[in-house]
Amino acid sequence: MPRFEGAPVALPLQQPDANRPLPRVQIPSSSRSRPGSVQAQGLPANRVALRILVIGPTPEDPGLQAWRALLDQLGANYEVLIASTQALTPSVLEDSAGGRFQAVLLASNNLAYEVSPGVFASAFDADEWNRLWDYQRRYAVRLVSLYTFLGTGDPVFNYAEPEDYCMRAVRPAGDEGVRTDNPATNPPGDPPLYPPVRMTLTPEGRGVFSYLNPSAEIPIQNAYLYPARLATPEESPGCSAQPLLQDSSGNVLGVLSRSSDGRERIALTFASNPYLLHTQLLGYGLVRWATRGLFIGERRHILAVDVDDWGLESDWWDEALQPGDPLRYRSEPFRISAQDAWSVYQQQRRLNASYPLSNGFMLNLVFNGRGVNLGVAASCNPGVSSGDPLSSLTKCLASRMRWVNHTRDHPSMDNITDPAALRFQIAENTRLANQMGLWYSPKTLKTGELSGLGWYRSPAPAPVVPPALPSDCPAVSGPTGPGADEPRKDFGLICANQAMLDRAVELGIRYIHGNYSVGSHKPPCPICGVALRPNLLMIPVWPTNIAYTVTTPAEAASFYNYIYAPGGRFPYWPRALTYEEILEQETNLALHHLQTSASSHYFHQANLREYAPGRSLVFDYLERLMQKYTSYYSIPVLNPSWDEIGAYVAERTQHTALLRAGITAFWDRGQGRVTISAPAGTSGVLFFTGAAQGVSWVYGGDTVSKVSLSAGQELRFSYYPGE
Incomplete structure (x- = not known):
């Protein structure tokens, strides 16, 4: 029998730190154009890859790490752009086949990072921001900002840099944010220095996060947040919004908005990292919304x-x-x-x-x-x-x-x-x-x-x-x-x-x-x-x-x-x-x-x-x-046998190998046609959500499919989003 197996991995989860304000920055360009100033022309381009673009300012950014963790859990097909070192060029967003991404996930709305001690800037310049918005507009691609600074009501810049998400701060200037407690320094049961904020779903939020208990009170703990209100039409002309999440005082903490040029966005006003409960509770709904319900990967909750x-x-x-x-x-x-x-x-x-x-x-x-x-x-x-x-x-x-x-x-x-x-x-x-x-x-x-x-006790030196x-x-x-x-x-x-x-x-x-x-x-x-x-x-x-x-x-x-x-x-x-x-x-x-x-x-x-x-x-x-x-949650846990867990993990291992080898997956929204193919020399099981193909089932209201792909095999099926 074991005596003591070493320090378990079961201590509170709190890294990387999310309890920090999001710095204000101005976009470094004198030619910065206000988003929405270019109106959409004609119908959007139709053909997009079933791939998600994740943008963060630096590899260490907690929001970027949160997105990566969430997408890895799903087995999603995604690509990361580190904005402080990689330029957002036209070839990043498009190729000869069409749009390279079906959704865009931002670590924060302004991609702020510290360029020198105490000095912050946006990792994108004005041209890159405009290029991103133009791509969203032309391909009707949705965007989620995981951590969003609010508009301040400034008479010149009356929206948060770089664009307006139809929200305004409800706290005095210079005191826009709220800090919540860090459980690592505050034992359970002791009075919290900074109490958690409890947020609930609005009627619109219950649609986006339909797998959650509609009465859930979701704690924001060990994370900075900005309580907000919806902007008035005078403050944000042409911007329409629906609140998704609110605190006990009715302040808005998450919003689904449409810009004046028709782009759809969700913005959350609090920080995230991979280990925080609210990140895990909300992450699936954000990805599902951004991808319009069709994406490579799947989720299930296994209790064993x-x-x-x-x-x-x-x-x-x-x-x-x-x-x-x-x-x-x-x-x-x-x-x-x-x-x-x-x-x-x-x-x-x-x-x-x-x-x-x-x-x-x-x-x-x-x-x-x-x-x-x-x-x-x-x-x-x-x-x-x-x-x-x-x-x-x-x-x-x-x-x-x-x-x-x-x-x-x-x-x-x-x-x-x-x-x-x-x-x-x-x-x-x-x-x-x-x-x-x-x-x-x-x-x-x-x-x-x-x-x-390979984990054992050994004398030293070894005889x-x-x-x-x-x-x-x-x-x-x-x-x-x-x-x-x-x-x-x-x-x-x-x-x-x-x-x-x-x-x-x-x-x-x-x-x-x-x-x-x-x-x-x-x-x-x-x-x-x-x-x-x-x-x-x-x-x-x-x-x-x-x-x-x-x-x-x-x-x-x-x-x-x-x-x-x-x-x-x-x-x-x-x-x-x-x-x-x-x-x-x-x-x-x-x-x-x-x-x-x-x-x-x-x-x-x-x-x-x-x-x-x-x-x-x-x-x-x-x-x-x-x-x-x-x-x-409102969806059941799953309780497979260990042989069944093993078979599932083996298939997800194959799924990950296919993604890393580089699958090809496109959705032609004009024709309602999806095409997925495995790269040469690689075969295995692939999971995707949103359509019934191969072996399929429904979990949490979502259709999930499992298909076996041989090297070079092409799978085609019809798909139209349900909205």
């Missing part, structure tokens, strides 16, 4: 929770430990009882009844065959008299939960090199699962402690390298030998146990769990895997700060504060947190992961103890998570 070590015992945390004490555990181990197991099933039923958006959620119970007794009879009576009541309950729950291979004995797979021993751990566990009648994922493997993947490792990898320490008390280190996947990987492939394993807290395990995109063999994909899973040794709220808080309170191993908070505060932090992070990845969070069997009637740490977490999710 693994509970490891089913059937085994674990160390049991001593909650009397304080930060700075030597690490120790109780003298007796902990193993859940049949009553705990039956309560888990009842808690799962209650979750689904209480939260319909949980969509029939089931736990993934990660199974070790050594811990079960095949000879006992199945029973759903937790008081059964049996050779092993937990095994009897396991047979009862066989088809009421999902199950994953965790090896028979839970050994470390870092240094087992004997083929027969490796086959036994993987194949024997499958045999036992089948004999128990478990609803089992035969293609998925989670090794004990996520071992065997003899086990034959399963390349010669330049440090030797693995034995369980009680040199280095056994050292923390795990990331030596990279090159130092994975090659013999274990070979046996896994031989036995039909196609997906193996990695660890998101290990650098070399992180995939190259949010919903991608890492290929370890042609037929073996590593998919990392998310750790939590609910330790594998804890069974009650008091134990969970004791462990957490032993690590993160002042004097702890990784001190972070300025004071110890309560269990409720820890639960709040953990589920905030889980909600972020649910929106941005396809992987599970993992717990351990001790966390399933029924510490009070109908209560366990795992379902405390799930209840709080679903409470948050349903307060924001």
Whole structure:
């Protein structure tokens, strides 16, 4: 069993900083023309690529990073222009086939950046701004400004540089902005220095963000914002607007507007970065609106929770430990009882009844065959008299939960090199699962402690390298030998146990769990895997700060504060947190992961103890998570099996490879014709949203399709937007 797996990735998300004002700038050109002064002539050009243009002033700009993160999560086809170093030339926007982009996403409305300390300018000059507006006008391309400075009512420049979004500031000049709280310096439960602003959807906003709970109160936290009002016709001639988002005072925080020359824009008046909740909640709707509902890529919200070590015992945390004490555990181990197991099933039923958006959620119970007794009879009576009541309950729950291979004995797979021993751990566990009648994922493997993947303890200097490792990898320490008390280190996947990987492939394993807290395990995109063999994909899973040794709220808080309170191993908070505060932090992070990845969070069997009637740490977490999710969303979560998750991630990995190889995708809006083709030498699965082709389904009201493209193959279909 693991002792401590290193600092998890589960601390508050707050980087890059979004709590800064947007500097005012003037466009550096004496010939600057007011937007809308050139009227549209004739019908717009019709042929545009299914590609999105993202423009930011610098690579570090938080708004640019937010757009990139959102589009990578969707698997969107996009191109980035860094405006401070790349010119917006005509060839960037158009080629001989037509427009190169179907939508434009700005990091901020003025693309302000610091050219020297304290000196700010727009990254575009007047010619570039006019070129961008002309492209929008001629191709009827929509634009979104993620962070927008407001018009000031100045008699000369009575609109925000470089153009007017039909909004005006409601606060006095020099005090236009509002700062909100930074949770990193303000523990949960303490009075906020700068309270969050709660925004709601207007009737028009409920159309753009139709997947959100129409009554959602969306917090703007750790972000600067500019409350606004709509401009009057006198202040903004020819500009029409509809508010999308507002605060509790009715101030406008997001607007859909049409310029006097007919260009459609959405502007938000608050900062964003990839990790802020409001960025994730609003991002999909902004992209969907900008692309008129047709784009390369797709989204889904997957809720998966693994509970490891089913059937085994674990160390049991001593909650009397304080930060700075030597690490120790109780003298007796902990193993859940049949009553705990039956309560888990009842808690799962209650979750689904209480939260319909949980969509029939089931736990993934990660199974070790050594811990079960095949000879006992199945029973759903937790008081059964049996050779092993937990095994009897396991047979009862066989088809009421999902199950994953965790090896028979839970050994470390870092240094087992004997083929027969490796086959036994993987194949024997499958045999036992089948004999128990478990609803089992035969293609998925989670090794004990996520071992065997280049993240291990090693003595220094290395004596003899086990034959399963390349010669330049440090030797693995034995369980009680040199280095056994050292923390795990990331030596990279090159130092994975090659013999274990070979046996896994031989036995039909196609997906193996990695660890998101290990650098070399992180995939190259949010919903991608890492290929370890042609037929073996590593998919990392998310750790939590609910330790594998804890069974009650008091134990969970004791462990957490032993690590993160002042004097702890990784001190972070300025004071110890309560269990409720820890639960709040953990589920905030889980909600972020649910929106941005396809992987599970993992717990351990001790966390399933029924510490009070109908209560366990795992379902405390799930209840709080679903409470948050349903307060924001109106679409259900998805809960596929691990084999299904693996197949999906494998397909999204192919999808990303196709995008990086350069697919060709055009939409001729005049003829209502879409053409998509794969580049020469590349084939795979491609996802797109807005039309039904190949295998298609509806999620959150949007039609999503999955097609298989061979190299050079061309897909054609008709499409007309629904508006």
